[in-house]
Amino acid sequence: xxxxxxxxxxxxxxxxxxxxxxxxxxxxxxxxxxxxxxxxxxxxxxxxxxxxxxxxxxxxxxxxxxxxxxxxxxxxxxxxxxxxxxxxxxxxxxxxxxxxxxxxxxxxxxxxxxxxxxxxxxxxxxxxxxxxxxxxxxxxxxxxxxxxxxxxxxxxxxxxxxxxxxxxxxxxxxxxxxxxxxxxxxxxxxxxxxxxxxxxxxxxxxxxxx
Amino acid sequence: xxxxxxxxxxxxxxxxxxxxxxxxxxxxxxxxxxxxxxxxxxxxxxxxxxxxxxxxxxxxxxxxxxxxxxxxxxxxxxxxxxxxxxxxxxxxxxxxxxxxxxxxxxxxxxxxxxxxxxxxxxxxxxxxxxxxxxxxxxxxxxxxxxxxxxxxxxxxxxxxxxxxxxxxxxxxxxxxxxxxxxxxxxxxxxxxxxxxxxxxxxxxxxxxxxxxxxxxxxxxxxxxxxxxxxxxxxxxxxxxxxxxxxxxxxxxxxxxxxxxxxxxxxxxxxxxxxxxxxxxxxxxxxxxxxxxxxxxxxxxxxxxxxxxxxxxxxxxxxxxxxxxxxxxxxxxxxxxxxxxxxxxxxxxxxxxxxxxxxxxxxxxxxxxxxxxxxxxxxxxxxxxxxxxxxxxxxxxxxxxxxxxxxxxxxxxxxxxxxxxxxxxxxxxxxxxxxxxxxxxxxxxxxxxxxxxxxxxxxxxxxxxxxxxxxxxxxxxxxxxxxxxxxxx
Numbered sequence: 001x002x003x004x005x006x007x008x009x010x011x012x013x014x015x016x017x018x019x020x021x022x023x024x025x026x027x028x029x030x031x032x033x034x035x036x037x038x039x040x041x042x043x044x045x046x047x048x049x050x051x052x053x054x055x056x057x058x059x060x061x062x063x064x065x066x067x068x069x070x071x072x073x074x075x076x077x078x079x080x081x082x083x084x085x086x087x088x089x090x091x092x093x094x095x096x097x098x099x100x101x102x103x104x105x106x107x108x109x110x111x112x113x114x115x116x117x118x119x120x121x122x123x124x125x126x127x128x129x130x131x132x133x134x135x136x137x138x139x140x141x142x143x144x145x146x147x148x149x150x151x152x153x154x155x156x157x158x159x160x161x162x163x164x165x166x167x168x169x170x171x172x173x174x175x176x177x178x179x180x181x182x183x184x185x186x187x188x189x190x191x192x193x194x195x196x197x198x199x200x201x202x203x204x205x206x207x208x209x210x
Numbered sequence: 211x212x213x214x215x216x217x218x219x220x221x222x223x224x225x226x227x228x229x230x231x232x233x234x235x236x237x238x239x240x241x242x243x244x245x246x247x248x249x250x251x252x253x254x255x256x257x258x259x260x261x262x263x264x265x266x267x268x269x270x271x272x273x274x275x276x277x278x279x280x281x282x283x284x285x286x287x288x289x290x291x292x293x294x295x296x297x298x299x300x301x302x303x304x305x306x307x308x309x310x311x312x313x314x315x316x317x318x319x320x321x322x323x324x325x326x327x328x329x330x331x332x333x334x335x336x337x338x339x340x341x342x343x344x345x346x347x348x349x350x351x352x353x354x355x356x357x358x359x360x361x362x363x364x365x366x367x368x369x370x371x372x373x374x375x376x377x378x379x380x381x382x383x384x385x386x387x388x389x390x391x392x393x394x395x396x397x398x399x400x401x402x403x404x405x406x407x408x409x410x411x412x413x414x415x416x417x418x419x420x421x422x423x424x425x426x427x428x429x430x431x432x433x434x435x436x437x438x439x440x441x442x443x444x445x446x447x448x449x450x451x452x453x454x455x456x457x458x459x460x461x462x463x464x465x466x467x468x469x470x471x472x473x474x475x476x477x478x479x480x481x482x483x484x485x486x487x488x489x490x491x492x493x494x495x496x497x498x499x500x501x502x503x504x505x506x507x508x509x510x511x512x513x514x515x516x517x518x519x520x521x522x523x524x525x526x527x528x529x530x531x532x533x534x535x536x537x538x539x540x541x542x543x544x545x546x547x548x549x550x551x552x553x554x555x556x557x558x559x560x561x562x563x564x565x566x567x568x569x570x571x572x573x574x575x576x577x578x579x580x581x582x583x584x585x586x587x588x589x590x591x592x593x594x595x596x597x598x599x600x601x602x603x604x605x606x607x608x609x610x611x612x613x614x615x616x617x618x619x620x621x622x623x624x625x626x627x628x629x630x631x632x633x634x635x636x637x638x639x640x641x642x643x644x645x646x647x648x649x650x651x652x653x654x655x656x657x658x659x660x661x662x663x664x665x666x667x668x669x670x671x672x673x674x675x676x677x678x679x680x681x682x683x684x685x686x687x688x689x690x691x692x693x694x695x696x697x698x
Binding site: 003004006007008010011012013014015016018019020021022023025026028031046049050051096100101104119120121122127133134136137138154155156157158159160164165167168169170171172173174175176177178179180181182183184185187189190191192193 | 254258261274275278279281282285286288289291292293294295298299308314315316320364365366367370383384385386388389390393410411413414415418421422425426427439441442444450451452453455456459460461470475476477478479480481482484485492494495496497498499500501502503504505506507508516518522523525526528531
């Protein structure tokens with residue numbers, strides 16, 4: 001405990017002899033589209049720039065069919081789809097009792113995003129959507145349902161939500177895992193997921209804990 | 211960023227500047243010379259680092275309020291640092307209320323001991339960790355290696371450096387000084403990859419497969435933090451690989467090392483910083499993963515170690531306290547002509563580039579006394595800094611401080627003192643210039659291009675103008691006309 005007292009005492013003795021005020025943070029989003037379709041287009045453009053894929057459901061298609069179409073040749077007969085969403089059962093559910101390591105064989109995880117950010121093309125999850133946080137990193141591919149009405153303009157708006165004050169874990173995913181650590185060459189699938197696909201789907205069953 | 215492997219792989223050996231032993235002064239110029247001698251490496255480094263700066267510029271142009279964001283970021287940091295004691299206490303109280311264990315470390319040794327004890331109490335042997343400059347600063351990995359723990363880096367660049375037994379050379383891209391031929395060599399020796407294959411996709415995949423079992427088997431995961439939020443007691447970690455999320459979420463024990471200067475007051479402050487961090491670093495609008503940890507996962511345990519290690523003392527320095535605002539984006543390195551051409555390892559320090567020039571001397575003034583001279587003072591670092599630290603002015607201030615404290619080598623001090631005497635008097639300056647000019651005509655090359663003249667070592671001295679000095683020219687052509695004009 002003495003380190004704590006020493007550090008705080010040193011800070012009090014040394015901190016600059018004036019008090020800088022905390023600035024007000026503007027929203028900086030006057031220039032964003034008010035029209036939902038335009039905002040969605042902005043989101044799609046940003047997420048594609050970051051390596052994500054956007055797949056629109058066809059008019060006569062079930063959600064399950066859309067997801068399978070979106071995954072295309074990433075699926076084979078032995079693939080394991082783990083689902084966290086009510087709409088699609090998948091090959092297994094992710095349960096709170098699952099250990100992280102037991103999710104290592106998941107090929108595709110199906111998740112619902114809490115909301116999206118148009119500025120960056122990010123989707124947001126908390127532990128409520130993930131159930132076991134590690135599934136979003138150990139799975140080889142992610143397919144994410146996003147309610148298009150839950151897209152905010154920019155990060156200032158995103159941080160005005162109360163998720164960070166109530167959830168234990170909140171994360172923005174913006175495209176798949178990526179690295180350019182070897183001679184600047186961009187490689188997707190460095191440590192986490194190899195691909196991230198977002199499918200627009202209105203949320204009919206509100207997420208528990210939401 | 212999306213370029214494929216070019217055809218021109220190199221077989222040139224990677225330059226490896228010698229790291230001076232304890233108590234020795236780092237000779238940045240010698241390290242830089244060695245780096246430049248490996249011409250393919252030097253060229254590749256310059257191009258790649260400059261490409262990051264160019265992508266940063268392109269990203270900044272899409273944000274009309276960029277300059278306003280810089281002002282806000284700087285103000286938030288000023289506010290946080292002038293109330294640091296209060297916000298640290300608030301952060302600690304909230305983190306504890308969320309079930310996080312909070313520890314305080316006065317210095318590097320304290321930090322290493324505290325983490326060691328946490329591991330011993332929990333029977334930890336195998337650790338996966340995400341990149342952390344603070345842990346580098348504390349010599350943590352070396353300490354834990356010596357104590358017999360398996361510490362596995364999960365960031366690809368950091369893992370390359372770990373397997374090659376080298377320090378990171380850049381705060382964002384630790385292995386940027388290496389070419390893919392170097393990585394291929396390291397991986398074929400340590401991870402059993404095909405020595406004939408230096409394709410970046412192959413090497414990255416090989417590392418992914420080799421690291422996955424280590425991640426699944428780890429007893430504990432470690433991360434640093436980019437920001438700590440007093441309002442929630444949570445902290446934010448930004449990565450592109452998702453490796454911090456694996457480190458924090460796969461094992462049940464998560465230990466985060468956080469410098470005390472990382473605390474900001476409110477969640478909404480993150481809007482400003484996250485909008486700027488990755489744009490400044492790599493030119494992308496955000497990192498692929500931006501994670502907010504506010505409490506342990508169910509059944510898990512989270513520890514935070516708040517580290518001082520000289521920061522509270524630096525807060526008391528009128529000229530240098532604002533360096534504590536740094537958010538480690540690396541933009542100052544990417545724009546610095548000296549960093550781009552000398553390679554990060556030549557700095558012989560945890561923090562390299564312009565940021566290193568102002569942080570390292572405060573850690574060890576004698577060891578890093580050469581570093582503040584590794585700058586052209588062109589001010590570019592200051593212009594790109596997202597939190598508006600006056601970096602080049604602080605570099606200049608450090609030169610003065612080090613010279614006054616006699617930390618600067620005698621040759622530099624005495625020649626600067628002589629120059630000071632000459633420059634202080636216009637008459638002696640003109641006399642010296644005349645002597646030098648005529649001397650340049652007659653002196654043999656060995657007298658000009660020798661070890662004492664750093665300028666002459668890498669370039670030719672300019673020819674003396676036929677008309678003499680500007681002062682001569684002015685007296686002849688302008689002085690009389692100007693006076694005549696005044697008389698009219």
